[in-house]
Amino acid sequence: EADIYQTPRYLVIGTGKKITLECSQTMGHDKMYWYQQDPGMELHLIHYSYGVNSTEKGDLSSESTVSRIRTEHFPLTLESARPSHTSQYLCASSLSSYNEQFFGPGTRLTVL
Amino acid sequence: AQKVTQAQTEISVVEKEDVTLDCVYETRDTTYYLFWYKQPPSGELVFLIRRNSFDEQNEISGRYSWNFQKSTSSFNFTITASQVVDSAVYFCALSDAITSGTYKYIFGTGTRLKVLA
Numbered sequence: 322e323a324d325i326y327q328t329p330r331y332l333v334i335g336t337g338k339k340i341t342l343e344c345s346q347t348m349g350h351d352k353m354y355w356y357q358q359d360p361g362m363e364l365h366l367i368h369y370s371y372g373v374n375s376t377e378k379g380d381l382s383s384e385s386t387v388s389r390i391r392t393e394h395f396p397l398t399l400e401s402a403r404p405s406h407t408s409q410y411l412c413a414s415s416l417s418s419y420n421e422q423f424f425g426p427g428t429r430l431t432v433l
Numbered sequence: 434a435q436k437v438t439q440a441q442t443e444i445s446v447v448e449k450e451d452v453t454l455d456c457v458y459e460t461r462d463t464t465y466y467l468f469w470y471k472q473p474p475s476g477e478l479v480f481l482i483r484r485n486s487f488d489e490q491n492e493i494s495g496r497y498s499w500n501f502q503k504s505t506s507s508f509n510f511t512i513t514a515s516q517v518v519d520s521a522v523y524f525c526a527l528s529d530a531i532t533s534g535t536y537k538y539i540f541g542t543g544t545r546l547k548v549l550a
Binding site: 363 | 465468472476478479483522528535536537538540545
């Protein structure tokens with residue numbers, strides 16, 4: 322049973338605000354990922370982590386940052402949100418890089 | 434080069450029709466893994482199947498079946514007797530080694546399936 326959680330599910334904020342999107346998993350997976358996706362469109366990898374204290378930027382350049390202090394927790398932070406950040410953000414985890422990824426429900430972010 | 438191509442952007446079928454979603458991949462590795470995911474309108478991606486490069490057996494799960502052909506680098510997905518609940522975006526994905534012990538995971542651009550009642 323996949324258990325990966327994201328909060329908030331929906332967020333509407335004004336330009337310039339700092340936000341943190343939370344992602345937690347209870348499966349003990351080392352690998353975690355953040356994707357940015359316009360609804361139903363292509364998935365863009367923006368950050369990933371292979372374990373505690375390991376973070377890497379993905380294929381799509383992003384102004385967000387991530388941290389991995391605990392295995393189960395992989396938060397994403399935007400220091401100053403802009404309308405161009407409006408999108409859906411999906412968090413995922415996997416046992417290894419060649420296993421299936423389990424996805425959270427996503428956070429739909431709107432920046433006004 | 435590592436690449437996944439889902440040439441069908443959108444497919445519409447009438448309920449009870451069979452439909453095949455195409456996935457063509459490129460990899461230099463002999464060991465790699467292929468996946469299919471479903472993303473219904475609710476937005477959450479759901480894992481459907483994983484197949485490794487050494488297992489070319491076709492897989493059937495209820496109305497779903499997958500045809501893996503290394504000769505054509507394809508991993509196609511067929512839904513038999515489609516239902517409205519099958520309406521979703523379907524993503525094919527590939528994981529292969531970019532260095533010894535390091536795998537990279539990439540997704541195709543997705544195929545939107547609309548099943549009409």
